[in-house]
Amino acid sequence: MKLSTADLLRAGKSERMRESARAHMADAVAASVLGAAGASAGAGAAAAMSAKTLLTAKAWLVLAMGVVLVGSFAGWRAWTSGPSASALAPSTAVAPLPSSSARSLRVPPPGPLPDASATAVANKPRLDAAPSGRAENETESLIHARERLRAGAPTEALALLAVHSRKFPHGFLVEEARVLRIQALASTDPAKARREAAAFLREFPSSPYRANVTRMTTP
CATH class of the missing domain: 1.25.40 (Serine Threonine Protein Phosphatase 5, Tetratricopeptide repeat)
Structure with a gap:
């Protein structure tokens, strides 16, 4: 199947948009997990657990997003690996999609974990x-x-x-x-x-x- 330059550009743009949406989804889900952890726990200990939960949630989400991106990239390669794809001019080559490791860099790092001693002092009973x-x-x-x-x-x-x-x-x-x-x-x-x-x-x-x-x- 022969692809035009416009088709390739549209496909690349669509994939980049999906990647951006995944990044926003990862941040939104992680923020939701953080909020749920903060609501269910005590105030000072919940802060430390929420930060830890945020790290865990984002780690799993980045891993899941990496798998999706790898699968998407493999599908893209299979779609464009026909005989006519090799005849495309170098100037029309589409830039490769970012790898899963590069994708993980897009996840903003969580804030520092609260100091354990400060949390203990804040939670001491009267x-x-x-x-x-x-x-x-x-x-x-x-x-x-x-x-x-x-x-x-x-x-x-x-x-x-x-x-x-x-x-x-x-x-x-x-x-x-x-x-x-x-x-x-x-x-x-x-x-x-x-x-x-x-x-x-x-x-x-x-x-x-x-x-x-x-x-x-x-x-």
Whole structure:
């Protein structure tokens, strides 16, 4: 089959347009994967995973585009390998299509992965964000109350727990403080201990201390 110069130019232009469309498709799909990964994960860790997902998605897309281009180039060679193709003048030769390696260079590189330490700092819970000295003081306060309770001095333990609750009204050991108070009340005022135990179980239905609280206040 004899091809005119116009036919060859149109075919080359069409192939270049398809290649450009594939490049845009690769970027669009990779961006979509990045967005989906960012929406499904946590904020700081999702950023690192999204960047990694972007690299993986683009790598697979470039590989797939390379296979398509190689197949397209083979078809183009078979289409133009007829006897009449060799008779074409050198000035009408169509430039070869870019190889898959050249195609991979067209994919814009993703941005740098976020620093792991920066991500960890950004994702720390408010508990860790609080001054470590305050957490240590709260822990020591409860240890002192527990020691007095174990020493057989529930009244002193209750006094220490009262100071603790005023000093740390929104501490991270609220449940532990309540349990110690219920245990101390069980020795000094069983009726009040049962009332506070019932309130505790309502407020913390999934508490790991649920069984202990129930056992301490059961006659």
